[in-house]
Amino acid sequence: MxxxxxxxxxxxxxxxxxxxxxxxxxxxxxxxxxxxxxxxxxxxxxxxxxxxxxxxxxxxxxxxxxxxxxxxxxxxxxxxxxxxxxxxxxxxxxxxxxxxxxxxxxxxxxYVTAPVCSPTPDLTEHIALPDAWWSRLRRATSTVATTSAPDGRPLVITQDYIHRTIPRYFGDAGIETTVHHWTLAHGDLHWANLTRPELTILDWEGFGPAPHGFDAADLHAYTLPVPELAACVRDAFADILATPEGRLAELAVAAILLQAADRDPVHARLAPHVRQNARRLLEH
CATH class of the missing domain: 3.30.200 (Phosphorylase Kinase; domain 1)
Incomplete structure (x- = not known):
């Protein structure tokens, strides 16, 4: 990658x-x-x-x-x-x-023989994925979210980080930044960690408790350059992303990715899409 x-x-x-x-x-x-x-x-x-x-x-x-x-x-x-x-x-x-x-x-x-969906975390072009692939992804992330975290497993991001970074990137917009629901997450769910046509989720090194909806928000952010696929992510995870918890998870992910934009070209090219989506979230 x-x-x-x-x-x-x-x-x-x-x-x-x-x-x-x-x-x-x-x-x-x-x-x-x-x-x-x-x-x-x-x-x-x-x-x-x-x-x-x-x-x-x-x-x-x-x-x-x-x-x-x-x-x-x-x-x-x-x-x-x-x-x-x-x-x-x-x-x-x-x-x-x-x-x-x-x-x-x-x-x-x-050894996983199926290729990854993208050589980079973000999508830069449309890819065709069958309905069964989306269903399996949704089942997998739901299973992870309902699994108990190992004792002492560190958080993907901390509450303090969320309190600090969301206002840093989006200002004082009256955003409630307290996470009330933490669930287990992959923590780095992007297109270079997913295979097709048979779904395998790779690279679990960073898994841990995260704001509920974090994985859905993460994948959605990395899909923003391809609006048709981003809509598929929103549809697949509509019951999560269209909630206050999902909105907070999306803003937390946006802050993480904008911070990363200062360090590498992948996130630098993703940053304008992330800012535009954050503006949409803040308008609602």
Whole structure:
């Protein structure tokens, strides 16, 4: 989803860690496999082969002493907390080690053959999705929202963050920013984390309690450049988005994405659409 890091030391270190993880987890390199990078080279992923066939290997890195936390433990906690009917990769194995001042976590998951809906989080062109795909997405997000969060699982965003950022980006418009209903959410539901034509929801590292409707609001925001598909999201989640809770979730997501627009080009190009949708929300 992100470009490889500019820093050659980071590239070399992460590729070395990926090869190390492949050996630790009993795999072998897959010929011609393309690597994928996380933000700023924090993660590297790609397919490898094992005695079970092709699997997906993902390696996270953090300075020693700073490993742990929400993103570090998210995949493993989601694997045990979420019901089997939620369509997602299955965690197969993991390994942890440290080397030359950096800590690593390697996670081996089932390989998903269906392509992602978009190479970037936002949609830039129309895609055709059958009614069954939308129904399965709605069932999956509803199942997640009614699942109890693991004890101690951090919030996707905090109440304090919402109190601070909504007024920062939208002014003092009399918006009630107190969240009264928190439910479990994927926390990063965008088009690069969804596959088609068979739905699989990828990358659960950031899941946790969030304002009710957060996932619907997140996906809707990333769909705004394609109005026809944005309308499909609103239809699929109408009972959530057309409520005061859904409105607050949309404004919270809008603030998050506008803040991100200062850091990367994907959110910078999404920002005008997000501002326009926020104005629509504030008029009602």
């Amino acid at each position: 992100f470009s490889e890091p500019d820093d050659p030391d980071t590239r070399e270190r992460m590729r070395s860690a990926f090869n190390n993880a492949t050996i630790r987890l009993g795999g072998a390199s897959a010929d011609g496999a393309a690597e994928t990078w996380g933000h700023s080279g924090r993660t590297i992923g790609g397919p490898i082969t094992t005695s079970c066939g092709n699997v997906w290997l993902r390696v996270l890195e953090a300075p020693v002493g700073k490993e742990g936390g929400k993103l570090w433990t998210g995949t493993q906690e989601a694997a045990t907390a979420l019901p089997a009917e939620v369509p997602r990769p299955r965690l197969l194995d993991s390994a942890d080690w440290a080397h030359e001042g950096y800590a690593y976590r390697a996670e081996l998951s089932t």
